[in-house]
Amino acid sequence: MKKILLVCIMIMLMLSSACENVETTSTTKTSNTSNNRVENATVSKGADTSQTNTTSEHESETDESIIPKNTTEYCDGVWTNLDSETEKSLYGTWKVEKLLGFANSYNDASEYPTGQKIIGDEFKIKKDFFSSKGLKNYNDYQHEVKNPLYRLEFICYNSDSFYRLFKTDPDPLNININDKVKYIVINDSSTKLGIPLSFFIVNNDRLILLLEATSFELKKVTD
Incomplete structure (x- = not known):
């Protein structure tokens, strides 16, 4: 009987130990x-x-x-005489360097859309004298004016406002989103009539010639 009890106790102890190990x-x-x-x-x-x-x-x-730094949606119409900074960017002897692009209007006396024979031609923009006689292949663009009236008409503060006003794709003209563009026209001082050449000044360091519907990059030859 005692042996049986001992055996039972040992079995219970073994089972208890096994359960603890499993739980752990x-x-x-x-x-x-x-x-x-x-x-x-x-x-x-x-x-x-x-x-x-x-x-x-x-x-x-x-x-x-x-995103434009200046979010103005439309160009400012200023219609003023040139300030000194704009004069510095405009005056000089200029050479027509390359064709850039076209406006969404085909009113152009040159051979639209190819054959503009003015690449390499030069003209002069001075304070008291303007001459485009160097554009010798197109009579409509040959003008010589003493004491010309230069007018700053519009300032565009980004490429979106530029496109809205001029209906010209800014990309071929290398006008970027945050570029500031001034639009310059020239009037004959004696007749007060405008001539069919105008200009875009980009950031005061580039000059673009606008022959009605056609735009050209210019390179300054002399001041």
């Missing part, structure tokens, strides 16, 4: 699994945040590059 192992595994999930979640969250931040920064840079 299960708890450890559960704990490790939970920790791994937390760590993985943290890493993943960090990676996602980094990616999101990078994407946001990139989108922000892109957006800034295509």
Whole structure:
């Protein structure tokens, strides 16, 4: 009888010990699994945040590059005499360097859309004298005016407002989103009539000749 009791007690102790080992192992595994999930979640969250931040920064840079700094929708009509800064950008002897593009109007005395024979020709813009006699292939554009009346008519503060007014694609003219463009016309002082040549001054460092519907890049030869 005593032997039977001892055997039973030993069996119970062994079963109890086995249960404890199983519980401990299960708890450890559960704990490790939970920790791994937390760590993985943290890493993943960090990676996602980094990616999101990078994407946001990139989108922000892109957006800034295509948003006009000056958001004026329309060009300002000023109709004034030239200021000293504009005079400096306009006066000089200029050579016609290359054809740039066309307005959405075909009222042009040159050979639209190809064959403009003025590339390399020169003309003079002085304070008291204007001569386009150098544009020798087109009689309609040959003018010589003493004491010309130069007028600043419009100022456009971005390429969108420029297009709205002149109906000319700014891209072929290399006019970018934040460029400031001044529109200059010339009148004969004796008749007060305008001549069919006008100019775009871009950022005070480029001059574009406008022959009614056709635009040309100019290069200064002398002041």
